[in-house]
Amino acid sequence: MAGDPVRTALASSDSLRFPANQTLARQFDQSGGKVVRQSTGHLIFYRPDGRRFLATDPAGHPLHECEWSVDPRGRTVLVRARLWLDWGRWVGLKPGGLVNETRLNLATKPGWQRLKAEDLRHMAAQAMRVPIEEVRFFYGDEDLVIDAHGQATIRHRKDAFYVLEDGTFESARFMSCMGAMHWEQIDFLPVVELFKSLLPGTGSAAFELIRGLYDDQNVGQPSSRPLRYRGIPTYPSEAAFRLFSSFFTPQADAGGDPVALFMDPSRSHRVTWLPAPAPPLRYFDETHRLCVTVQGAVLLKVTCADDPAGLSYVNPKGRRMVAWNRSAVIVDGHLHLSDRDDKKDVPLSQELARVTSSPVVPPPSSVDWRSVFVSAVPAVQPAEVFGAVLLYPQDETAVGELAAQPFVADYLQDLAEQDREIGQILMRAERILIDNGDAVISTCVPFDRPREVVAHISHPPFAYKQAQQIWTVCAELQRWEWLQRTRFMLPSATSQGESYDLVYVWIPYAEFEQGNALAARVRALAQGIKAGGNAFIVGPARMGDELSRAGLQRCWEEAVERLPTFAMHKTILPKAKLRSGVTLFHVRRG
Numbered sequence: 001m002a003g004d005p006v007r008t009a010l011a012s013s014d015s016l017r018f019p020a021n022q023t024l025a026r027q028f029d030q031s032g033g034k035v036v037r038q039s040t041g042h043l044i045f046y047r048p049d050g051r052r053f054l055a056t057d058p059a060g061h062p063l064h065e066c067e068w069s070v071d072p073r074g075r076t077v078l079v080r081a082r083l084w085l086d087w088g089r090w091v092g093l094k095p096g097g098l099v100n101e102t103r104l105n106l107a108t109k110p111g112w113q114r115l116k117a118e119d120l121r122h123m124a125a126q127a128m129r130v131p132i133e134e135v136r137f138f139y140g141d142e143d144l145v146i147d148a149h150g151q152a153t154i155r156h157r158k159d160a161f162y163v164l165e166d167g168t169f170e171s172a173r174f175m176s177c178m179g180a181m182h183w184e185q186i187d188f189l190p191v192v193e194l195f196k197s198l199l200p201g202t203g204s205a206a207f208e209l210i211r212g213l214y215d216d217q218n219v220g221q222p223s224s225r226p227l228r229y230r231g232i233p234t235y236p237s238e239a240a241f242r243l244f245s246s247f248f249t250p251q252a253d254a255g256g257d258p259v260a261l262f263m264d265p266s267r268s269h270r271v272t273w274l275p276a277p278a279p280p281l282r283y284f285d286e287t288h289r290l291c292v293t294v295q296g297a298v299l300l301k302v303t304c305a306d307d308p309a310g311l312s313y314v315n316p317k318g319r320r321m322v323a324w325n326r327s328a329v330i331v332d333g334h335l336h337l338s339d340r341d342d343k344k345d346v347p348l349s350q351e352l353a354r355v356t357s358s359p360v361v362p363p364p365s366s367v368d369w370r371s372v373f374v375s376a377v378p379a380v381q382p383a384e385v386f387g388a389v390l391l392y393p394q395d396e397t398a399v400g401e402l403a404a405q406p407f408v409a410d411y412l413q414d415l416a417e418q419d420r421e422i423g424q425i426l427m428r429a430e431r432i433l434i435d436n437g438d439a440v441i442s443t444c445v446p447f448d449r450p451r452e453v454v455a456h457i458s459h460p461p462f463a464y465k466q467a468q469q470i471w472t473v474c475a476e477l478q479r480w481e482w483l484q485r486t487r488f489m490l491p492s493a494t495s496q497g498e499s500y501d502l503v504y505v506w507i508p509y510a511e512f513e514q515g516n517a518l519a520a521r522v523r524a525l526a527q528g529i530k531a532g533g534n535a536f537i538v539g540p541a542r543m544g545d546e547l548s549r550a551g552l553q554r555c556w557e558e559a560v561e562r563l564p565t566f567a568m569h570k571t572i573l574p575k576a577k578l579r580s581g582v583t584l585f586h587v588r589r590g
Contacts, residue, residue, distance in 0.1 A: 005060030097160025107150030191231025310385030317358035369471035429502035507539035
């Protein structure tokens with residue numbers, strides 16, 4: 001990106017998409033706007049009122065854009081934000097973008113006319129078993145309304161993340177949500193829900209924004225405002241702790257262990273977070289289509305937008321093994337990127353001359369994650385692999401075919417822990433087939449001993465992610481022989497005549513109404529189950545008769561919409577719906 005980075009950033013139609021910001025950019029010098037070049041070279045652009053509307057790297061490549069407006073109370077509030085990901089995709093953030101409403105009939109309660117918002121808070125705190133202070137924190141009076149007829153409306157507001165297909169909110173697809181932040185005065189760290197639906201890099205980009213606004217708000221203050229992890233409820237995890245710790249420094253009360261304290265949901269709020277002295281910083285290289293992330297003077301990772309693996313390269317410092325054998329080291333002013341035998345050499349820009357990395361790369365694992373693919377690794381587009389996450393509509397639109405698969409796979413894994421018979425079926429299986437379950441292959445694999453696992457795949461980008469997940473588990477267990485007995489096959493490579501002890505099948509939605517195709521698939525399926533073997537099959541409700549005609553014993557069946565895993569999903573997205581009639585069958589071959 002040649003030329004003056006300030007002028008380049010203000011003139012870029014990709015950097016600025018919000019109309020008010022475009023107008024401000026055209027009149028920037030006359031409007032009273034300000035740009036601050038940080039010590040690292042990064043640029044922060046401010047409106048005349050001192051609120052940031054754009055942040056870029058030193059060369060003017062965008063990091064995030066903010067849209068501010070005045071609400072009915074006269075307060076200046078964050079309306080929307082766009083976040084640029086390492087691999088070249090915009091995601092959107094909309095404060096209050098998801099609002100779930102609960103209605104209660106209080107008219108039958110004696111003295112309901114005297115009930116106020118605070119009474120509803122106490123009722124909510126008791127029902128959710130959380131401290132009243134937490135309910136007060138997240139529910140304002142405008143969220144708790146009782147009408148003249150005793151009908152109470154409780155609104156739970158959340159900030160929503162969106163995939164922006166063309167970089168604008170006109171193409172927005174709901175992705176995930178988190179606790180509604182106080183963006184004008186950041187005072188807590190949020191709980192993120194549906195975190196597995198986040199595109200890679202969304203969490204870091206969101207915290208880059210959070211930390212940036214937090215720093216703006218603490219300029220001139222005698223001390224930085226301590227933050228706490230808050231939500232109803234909280235979901236502490238090691239991944240959340242690592243993300244928070246990149247941008248903020250944890251402190252435990254009474255000198256305790258902040259990790260142990262944070263991982264306890266009942267005590268995670270007792271960890272205080274103060275700004276880390278050197279949060280992660282991103283630098284984009286337009287020529288080589290990559291993003292370099294550093295912290296202080298240390299390289300963290302490198303992400304290449306044109307990489308079909310859909311993975312970053314990481315600094316191997318302190319690691320006995322590098323994830324997926326992808327390392328990034330700096331030698332004589334050059335980035336050396338290694339993916340087993342695939343090597344890349346990229347010159348570092350001048351502003352990264354101070355950055356260092358480990359000079360030593362651990363030896364690669366004995367098995368590559370791509371080795372599971374039979375014949376050849378399917379060709380994919382890099383953006384398809386990076387973007388291989390399951391998205392769930394926030395409205396009544398039916399959940400997609402792939403996105404519905406975890407409701408079944410997770411239910412069966414939970415059931416195996418509760419039901420001795422199901423647990424024994426999974427434990428005894430020597431040969432497992434997973435057919436058209438590209439979103440949940442790794443969930444269906446019991447990682448307790450060597451087994452032969454065959455997956456018939458239909459969606460290669462998602463199969464890539466599943467192969468990488470299986471590699472990760474085998475790496476943690478140091479059981480590479482398990483990975484060697486796993487095979488992923490495209491339809492053209494599948495072989496007839498093989499039979500299995502345990503079969504998972506997801507019938508394609510396209511075949512639900514095709515009677516002949518459905519009958520043929522069921523007959524072929526029956527032949528693939530060993531005598532005494534079991535299968536869990538997802539298909540249309542009317543498929544039960546076809547299963548019986550194929551000689552399979554129907555043990556039980558359940559509509560997927562009635563599974564507890566889907567009920568849990570509806571606590572986050574109450575309007576969620578599945579395709580009508582989708583049913584889980586457990587069958588056995590006699």
